[in-house]
Amino acid sequence: MGLTRSATGPGAAAPPVRPTEGSGPVVALAGNPNVGKSTLFNALTGLRQHTGNWPGKTVEVAQGQCLRGSRSYTLVDLPGTYSLLAHSAEEEVSRDFLCFGGAQGAVVVCDATCLERNLNLVLQTLELEPRTLVCVNLLDEAARKHIQVDLPALSAHLGVPVAGISAGREEGLEELLDDLDALLTAPEPPRPRPVRYPPAVEFAAASLRPLLEPRLQGKLDPRWTALRLLEGDPTLPPSLARQLGWDPRTDHPLQEALTHAREQLAHSGVDDLGGALAASLVQAAHEAAAAALPQGSAPSGGERLDRLLTSRATGVPAMLLLLAAVLWLTIEGANYPSQLLSTGLFWVQDRLTDLFLWLGAPEWLHGALVLGVYRVLAWVISVMLPPMAIFFPLFTLLEDFGYLPRVAFLLDHAFQKAKACGKQALTMCMGFGCNAAGVVGCRIIDSPRERLIAILTNSFVPCNGRFPTLIALIAMFFVGTSGGWWQGLASTLLLTAVILLGVVMTFAVSRLLSGTLLKGLPSAYALELPPYRKPRVGQVLVRSVLDRTLFVLGRAVAVAAPAGLVIWLCANVTVGGTSILNWCTGFLDPLGQIIGLDGTILMAFLLGFPANEIVIPIILMSYLSTGTIQDTASLDALRELLVANGWTWLTALCTMLFSLFHWPCSTTCLTIARETRSVRWTLLSVALPAGLGMGLCFLVASAVRLLGLA
Numbered sequence: 001m002g003l004t005r006s007a008t009g010p011g012a013a014a015p016p017v018r019p020t021e022g023s024g025p026v027v028a029l030a031g032n033p034n035v036g037k038s039t040l041f042n043a044l045t046g047l048r049q050h051t052g053n054w055p056g057k058t059v060e061v062a063q064g065q066c067l068r069g070s071r072s073y074t075l076v077d078l079p080g081t082y083s084l085l086a087h088s089a090e091e092e093v094s095r096d097f098l099c100f101g102g103a104q105g106a107v108v109v110c111d112a113t114c115l116e117r118n119l120n121l122v123l124q125t126l127e128l129e130p131r132t133l134v135c136v137n138l139l140d141e142a143a144r145k146h147i148q149v150d151l152p153a154l155s156a157h158l159g160v161p162v163a164g165i166s167a168g169r170e171e172g173l174e175e176l177l178d179d180l181d182a183l184l185t186a187p188e189p190p191r192p193r194p195v196r197y198p199p200a201v202e203f204a205a206a207s208l209r210p211l212l213e214p215r216l217q218g219k220l221d222p223r224w225t226a227l228r229l230l231e232g233d234p235t236l237p238p239s240l241a242r243q244l245g246w247d248p249r250t251d252h253p254l255q256e257a258l259t260h261a262r263e264q265l266a267h268s269g270v271d272d273l274g275g276a277l278a279a280s281l282v283q284a285a286h287e288a289a290a291a292a293l294p295q296g297s298a299p300s301g302g303e304r305l306d307r308l309l310t311s312r313a314t315g316v317p318a319m320l321l322l323l324a325a326v327l328w329l330t331i332e333g334a335n336y337p338s339q340l341l342s343t344g345l346f347w348v349q350d351r352l353t354d355l356f357l358w359l360g361a362p363e364w365l366h367g368a369l370v371l372g373v374y375r376v377l378a379w380v381i382s383v384m385l386p387p388m389a390i391f392f393p394l395f396t397l398l399e400d401f402g403y404l405p406r407v408a409f410l411l412d413h414a415f416q417k418a419k420a421c422g423k424q425a426l427t428m429c430m431g432f433g434c435n436a437a438g439v440v441g442c443r444i445i446d447s448p449r450e451r452l453i454a455i456l457t458n459s460f461v462p463c464n465g466r467f468p469t470l471i472a473l474i475a476m477f478f479v480g481t482s483g484g485w486w487q488g489l490a491s492t493l494l495l496t497a498v499i500l501l502g503v504v505m506t507f508a509v510s511r512l513l514s515g516t517l518l519k520g521l522p523s524a525y526a527l528e529l530p531p532y533r534k535p536r537v538g539q540v541l542v543r544s545v546l547d548r549t550l551f552v553l554g555r556a557v558a559v560a561a562p563a564g565l566v567i568w569l570c571a572n573v574t575v576g577g578t579s580i581l582n583w584c585t586g587f588l589d590p591l592g593q594i595i596g597l598d599g600t601i602l603m604a605f606l607l608g609f610p611a612n613e614i615v616i617p618i619i620l621m622s623y624l625s626t627g628t629i630q631d632t633a634s635l636d637a638l639r640e641l642l643v644a645n646g647w648t649w650l651t652a653l654c655t656m657l658f659s660l661f662h663w664p665c666s667t668t669c670l671t672i673a674r675e676t677r678s679v680r681w682t683l684l685s686v687a688l689p690a691g692l693g694m695g696l697c698f699l700v701a702s703a704v705r706l707l708g709l710a
Helices: 037-045 089-100 112-128 139-144 151-158 173-185 199-216 222-231 236-244 252-267 273-292 303-310 312-359 363-401 404-417 424-433 435-444 448-460 464-479 485-515 537-572 580-594 599-607 612-624 635-644 649-660 666-676 679-706
Strands: 003-007 026-031 060-068 071-077 105-111 132-137 162-164
Touching (some): 026 089, 037 060, 037 071, 037 173, 060 173, 071 173, 089 112, 105 173, 112 132, 112 139, 112 222, 112 273, 151 162, 151 273, 199 252, 222 236, 222 252, 222 273, 303 312, 303 404, 312 363, 312 404, 312 464, 312 485, 363 424, 363 464, 363 537, 404 485, 424 485, 435 448, 448 485, 448 666, 448 679, 464 485, 464 612, 464 649, 485 679, 537 580, 537 612, 580 599, 580 612, 599 649, 612 635, 666 679
Parallel strands (some): 026 071, 105 132
Antiparallel strands (some): 060 071
16 A cells, blocks of 8 residues: 655646556545545545545645455545636646546545535536546434435436445445446446536537547547636636647637637527536536435534524624633643743753753853753743643644634635635634644635735734733733632633734735735635534544644744844843843834833844744843843732833733734744745735834824823
């Protein structure tokens, strides 16, 4: 058994598969996202790959060998897609593979709990590949919802074999392989029931057949090709030129025939050909589902929950309550382990100091390596690890439950108003854990324009690294530090309000970009609301800790170590009797005072570029002039120190605003540079939040001072 992957982007042709000797026929595995296609692929090939409970995860072609007894197949797991009309990179890859990838047959996986929606892709696949087996998956979930699928009736209606399975339990796989073997070895392919389009459309397609048959060389169905060319699919001609050496765009007789056929369609009243084709497919899918589902057999589970979570009246409050609950659990749960971790790591620092003294190492070396590099690393780990270890599993549980697509559904209208893509809601949610992860997640957005908008605005929501600063300032200056339950609740509500400000600014800046630098209309996309599923707690914990928590922490540690050395050097190298750090804070102080901060705070954010967690410790180090990052015994002691250095509630408020809106951390900037491959867009991603943060701080500070409130 083996697996090969080939990433395929927009405009790229799906590579033909050339199986090795004895590997058997090539079979394409297609299906909507979240129907269990990858689970079936894993079960048949013995391979494992990451799957998630929200659409858009699979964006590459995976190939594996299925070896069962005397059977041998080369299975190709195509990207999850809703259609083959090539409105997205996934659709184009799947279509091109079915057209030119060398498959001898196809298996289309459907979800038994929402069969009608899945049959749209089945009907489109049958137009390209008659040797298609329809695989109705999740029969176990359908049975729990009292849904009965009449598989023989569906097979009779479609004219192709239909197999029923439960891939997660590996039930029905042998019967599926029996049906697949019979399908591929039959001397003649099945004759699927064709989708009937309006008579004028059928006539127009038939008029092009004599021109297309000799040009297609028997490799594509002339009727299907005629419909796509009449519709004006811009992605098909380049694929035909690459694969067949024939470009319809330069074929003058064909272009004249297309122009004439479109004129005849217009005269017949078919002004929207795409709409007419889609309506016919929907009607055909409805008729097929009606043949397979007895009267009254309709999905019911989760409908009441969906009415609660997706309606505007109750969905938005429920979303805010869930956000507040996740934040409260993160805040309350992280305090004690963070203290334990800090105590342990700083005990190790003391032992390292003893070791350097025993070795007789020079003081500067001890300062640079222990008080600089190690102390910053200890701060980052103790402050960052506990909340991440709580937030990421909670976030992943919501993803596995199927809630994140509901968030995208709720926020889709707002993003459409901002002329951005509704999928940005998903990437924004990812940014709460780590903005770098959110930037990478923007790959699920097909439009390059909308993907750039999502990348440039992802840092407008606070990542895990900014939570400690925000929480500490809220507790010290706006709620109190006695530790009562009501103060934890008040801190959570204020932090939720701060996050909502970031979300609102995401909408506003997205609208600004879409009307200026990145003009365009929002693209349409299909968003599946998958069935609710019981989260796999064990798998979630492993995946969130290994794939997210430790991965993000590792990147933060990698940049925090050299940052610790730089910070120590700035604090300990003097010029004219004054440290470089004090020179810099003095230089920045006039600007800081104008926007409600001071030079020390601005310098702390600059030195905190590698990791936002170290902003407060750098402020303490500068105020105390100790030359190394400092800790305090309590928030009360920290508040006294800040007040002694001129802090007021206005300073705390402006610091919170600037923490919410300032340049992304170094890891996020590097990720943006890698994703955009542009220095210009990377610099803009830094300038946008920094400019907004300074502007907001200036307006707030000026208004409060004019009113004499501070």
